[in-house]
Amino acid sequence: MPALPGSYPGASTDAPPLDPRAEPAAPRVRPAPPATAGQPRPGGLLGRVLAGVPLGESPLTHVAQLPARPAEEADWPDWAHPRAVAALGDLGVRRPWSHQVAAASLARAGRHVVLATGTASGKSLAYQLPVLTGLLEDPKATALYLSPTKALGADQLGAVLACGFDELRAACFDGDTALEERDWVRAHSRWVFSNPDMLHRTILPRHAKWGSFLRRLRYVVIDECHAYRGLFGSHVALLLRRLRRLCARYGATPTFVLASATVAQPAESASRLVGVPVTAITEDGSPRGPRTVALWEPPLLEELTGENGAPVRRSAGAEAGRMLADLVVEGARTLAFVRSRRGAEVTALRAARSLAEVDPALAARVSAYRAGFLPEERRALEAALDSGELLGVASTNALELGIDIVGLDAVLVAGFPGTRASFWQQAGRAGRAGREALVVLVARDDPLDTYLVHHPEALLGRPVESCVLDPTNPYVLAPQLACAAAESPVTDAEVDSVFGGAKAHAVLDALVEDGVLRRRPAGWFWPLPSERPAAQVDIRGSGAGQVVVVEADTGRMLGTVDAATAPATLHPGAVYLHRGVSFVVDELNLDDGLALVHAEEPDWSTSARSVVDVAVVEPELAADPMSLPPPGVPPPGVTVQLGDVTVTSQVVSYLRRRPSGEVIETVPLDMPPQTLHTRAVWYTIEESLLLAAGLDSSRIPGSLHAAEHAAIGLLPLFAVCDRWDIGGMSTALHPDTGAPTVFVHDGHPGGAGFAERGYQELGPWLAATRNAIAGCECPAGCPSCVQSPKCGNGNNPLDKEGAVIVLDIVLEALSRGGRARDRHNAPSAAS
Structure with a gap:
């Protein structure tokens, strides 16, 4: 391809594909290579x-x-408290930038606002100015700051403490806060720096003890809000609705001030997260x-x-x-x-x-x-x-x-x-x-x-993505509604105005039928006052909790790992690294959430292998790319579907590899199966089409398998997800579809919107997948095109050439049928 403006002359754009194994050369302390004719030396x-x-x-x-980019400065707004302006000036802020003043002024006026500008653009001042001014003006007002990481929260607390306003009693309230300090923070702090986890597990379940703070809550700051996407974002969206609901009961209507990296449609994303209309400021005035x-x-x-x-x-x-x-x-x-x-x-x-x-x-x-x-x-x-x-x-x-x-x-x-x-x-x-x-x-x-x-x-050359989250996901709604009911009975009016209306009503009815909640004329009640459901709900993962890694000989705690990933990373025999020191796992107890390890420096690494099965629960949307075929052209026998599936996976073995990539041995494992109810997008192709395209029956499994791997690898280009957020399966004859089928599914309970995004972007997604495979120079498949680092079958069988044929058949069907139409007037399967 031709070089883009700014390309380094002579840079290769047609290098072969890559694979992960081998040691690097040692650093060479020598001058940069000399320039060749017409090629400047990079400086x-x-x-x-x-x-x-x-x-x-x-x-x-x-x-x-x-x-x-030069700076675009602005004057300090008239409403800013003189002490706040002086303190920020002492910290080096001579004049604010234009976007900081625009966002701060909207917050000051009581309008929910999201500032979506680049890294290092001074987003902190945009919320510090209105919050400091509000707390200095009203000695009883309070503010809550939420961040996705402890490090960020601690850093932002340090910036506020540097302003020197002792009367604000700004303090940290996170998992590292000592128990004896938590009571003081709750009783005295006027600006609490916390995170969604503490809000979920401690503040809202114990809202009666936090009543004075919530009653006077004026501002809620949500920093780096673009981090709240997928399943985690869906949980946080409902968590913020729980916060708004309780604030309303205490008579408070706080203003939400959100800070985000540059994202597409920041106003829509922030509004979906908070549940109220949010105004976006996107023009960046920082240098x-x-x-x-x-x-x-x-x-x-x-x-x-x-x-x-x-x-x-x-x-x-x-x-x-x-x-x-x-x-x-x-x-x-x-x-x-x-x-x-x-x-x-x-x-x-x-x-x-x-x-x-x-x-x-x-x-x-x-x-x-x-x-x-x-x-x-x-x-x-x-x-x-x-x-x-x-x-x-x-x-x-x-x-x-x-x-x-x-x-x-x-x-x-x-x-x-x-x-x-x-x-x-x-x-x-x-x-x-x-x-x-x-x-x-x-x-x-x-x-x-x-x-x-x-x-x-x-x-x-492309804009950044919009955040994907779904607060109506029933797998998220159910535990969050149970938590809300335990905090205070949920009324019909709140279901309609706060929690999403009809879908929330259906989830509440199911919770009543299962005996989780009770229905009374005044609303839905939690029947066990002595228990708090929030303690059982993991807002960041699958809900499986954490596994603690302990050195067996000393009893020293080394760290934690998500229980959902523990079978693949902490199975007996796995190599675990901590601070540059290698440990080998002796025992994994998922029931107790404990992995015992011993220090060892093996000359090999480990990687788990698993088997996966996908069962279709309910195909919600079905599309026939040839619903309107041209005259004389037979339907191609290609369908695309989106719906609910059950994914069963089990770690069955692991490989021991040398640093060169050589496999020393495959060690069998007996790990319990894990079941996931989630969402998937899948397509089917009639076998006759594959045979007519030159694939004999023996090549069909490898062709579908290779197409599946590559599609999983390319979906993050179209959905805000990571390869490890999604999974897949392919088969030459699936019992639920009766045809050769390729599945790509969300890796989170109930789905996180990734399968829906793949369904909507099916044409561009599969076209990019096809081009990536065809453009790779490897002869028969490699990690850069069709091999997967998490394949439970050891990347076998794979047919690179056959994958291109499979994708050509699907893309031809989409092209000849125009914009695919589903049988229930769903969004287009190709765009």
Whole structure:
């Protein structure tokens, strides 16, 4: 494809696909390579990164130069309290930017507002100004701040405390707050900094004790609200409705002030989250230094082959570890975002080992940061990063929304984070002091990553996504309504005005029929006053809770893992990493939520294998792409459906691999099956069409399987989801459809809107999937096109060529039938 404006001349846009296994070369402290004719030598930090590339490799696929943006300042509004203006001025805010004043003035006027601007655009001041003014004017008023991460909440509390208003008694109320401090916060604090989890489990269930605070609540700040999407976002949307309902009962109508990264349709997304109309401010008046954005594909390692003989490329984490070391040698403060906890640990460890060969003192200035660390560990790392003691940090997305890090020179994104919004949020961590900065996206062994580095317009030239959440999901509504009824009986009027009307009524009726709630003339009641259902409802996951990881010999708690993922990550024999130290799991007890481990440094890693079955519960929407076929053209026998399914999965074994990717052995496991009731989109193709297209019966399973894998990999391009939020299954003859079928399903109970999005975007989604497979240069399939890192069948069978044939049949049906029409006037299946 032709290079986009700003492309680095000579950068390859047609490199082969990638695979994750192999160690990186050590950092090379040498000058950047000289320029060739007509090709300028990359300067600055990108030149340093390229200087560490072994000769003969060409991993750079695209470079874009993002220009600087000047500031657009404004005067302090007349309504701002003089003490608040003076305090903010003492902290370095000479004059506010235009978007800060616009959002703050709407909040001051009592209008719910969302400020949707880029990272480092000063969104904090937009809510600090009206909240500080309101609390200083009214000595009895209170405010509540909610953030998706503890690190962000602690950082924002520190910014407010720096203003010096002791009378506000601003305080933190989260899971790390000592029990003896919680009573003081509830009784005395006028600005409480918390998170949705504490609101759900503690504040609302004990609202009588919080009555004085709720009665005087004037502002509710919801920071980084774009993080509330999918199942988590649906829970938080209903949680905020529970808050509004109780505030109304105490006589308060707080103003909601939301801060968000740049998202599509921010007003609609924020309104869906809060349940009331919200006005959006999107014009960004903050200054921004120039940034270089580079797209990077790790090199092919010709001496190695991976699973089923697939080509092997260096992993994104290994490449990021090498880059991190090179940048630290240069003295650049660098943050590397890695997709998994284990990946963050390994990337930091690789960088530290490489640096130890250059300068042992530098090795101590690199660390990992991730969820699961103990509170004191997180605080120490945050302080070291903020002070500059740490030069390089490998982090999960725990720091995407974390502390306000100033002065970073570079950000490495090891694997596309799932959405363009998250990518730009992570990229915005670089250059926060207005200086020139470097952002590098390093592709993983994933169809979406490979597609993006070779189609940069899909990342850099398209708007960010809108958030997907569904507060009417019955699997979310049911537990949330039970929690609401336990807090205070739910009335008919509240069902209609707060909780969604008819769907909520149906869920309440089901809860009464199941004996969970009781119906009285005054409303729906929780029948067990001594029990609180909120304690049993996990708003962030499947509801399965957490598994605690404990070192058996010492009894030391190392961290926690979601119970839903524990069978795949903490099964007996699994390798678990903590702070760069390896442990091997001895025992996993899901009933007790406990995993026992011992310290060990094995020369192998582990990956779980599972089997999956999908049963159709109710096909809600059905589309026939040939509902209006052209004259003389027979119907193609292709249908697309959307509906409820039951997914049963079971971890049955795990692989032990050497660092080269070689499989040492497959170890069987006896783990309990897990059942998920969720939503799926699926298509069927009559076998006669596949046979007529040249696929014999023996090739059909592998062709469908390959098409399924690639579709899962590309759906995040069209829905705000991650590959790990969705799953799939394919079969040459499904008992419920009676035909060859490919399923793609949500990975959350009741669904999170991803299957619906896939149904609505079926045409573009499958077209991108087909192009990604056909454009991959591997001979028979690899992780960049049709292999999946979580395939329970070991990526076998897979038929790359057959997958293209399958997708061509579906796309031809969609094309010949125009916009597909479902039998119930549902949204189009192709657009």
